Amino acid sequence: MSSKFLRSSEAPLSCVVTDSPAETSAEMQRCVEWLQAYFTEPQTAGSLPLPAFHHPALQGDAFTSRVLQVLLSDVKFGETVSYKRLAEMVGNPRAVRAVGGAMRRNPVPLLIPCHRVISSSGQSGPYMSGRGDHLKQWLLTHERQRGDG
Template sequence: MKKQKESGCTQKTISLRSPLGTIQVSGCENGVHTIQILMDVAPAERSSEAPLSCVVNDSPAEVSPELQRCVEWLQAYFIEPRTTGSLPLPGFHHPALQGDAFASRVLQVLLRDVKFGETVSYKRLAEMAGNPRAARAVGGAMRRNPVSVAQSLIDRLVCMKCSSPHPLPPSHL
């Protein structure tokens, strides 16, 4: 577990081994700041050789309740995905998720209103966030999303031009 100091918060980072590779979750007492998939497992090996589990690599002794809730949610997702709908999401505490900027509203609406297993287009998400003509801005918000792993596990975004579900941005895989 690593400690980080960012944006006035004392952050702790915990790593989990999952079928996608190592997932790093960072956060403070107020909530999760980032969730990232590390590039330690080749994409071809992710599904064929990785066990269907999610194991904490670090000692969870000093983990905040919000980080612990995130770890439990991720473990449930990989071990028994159907149970995640009944689990509370952790609190998120990243500057990108705070405030009234459109990108913040998009991410908050996505977390709050797009339920597990639902698909939503960038256009529809823009409408839900209060600006129906801002589909491109929604795409920009999603590219800068610090917790995109959690949201991509929760939902799938649909690109209007390609009509297929668009999970994580390539930079996160």
């Protein structure tokens, strides 16, 4: 499957999937639909089902899995949470650094929104080990601007 992103001066960014949905697995199609909604009608993305996640970091009751599951279920579109508050939400308020480690191990960082985790001071904190800080800012701005629908 291939897709292309189009931008013109008159139209917002859009994603066009070029292969037939019949040729795409149901989980991949679900992922494509979610991503299209997130970037074109972001306020609707939260009501769409996410694809099934099969990565080991997301399975079981390990700390990383719990953190990512709480982040996914409890921090909604357009909201942010501090590393400290997320540690508290998981039940271990002293595990702030471990929450940062869980963010680094997130295998699907857009779908499980680690960009919504910020420092207690309100600063955005590093994203993609600091290489994606500009992306984190863009995602947060995108959600704030488009989230009230």
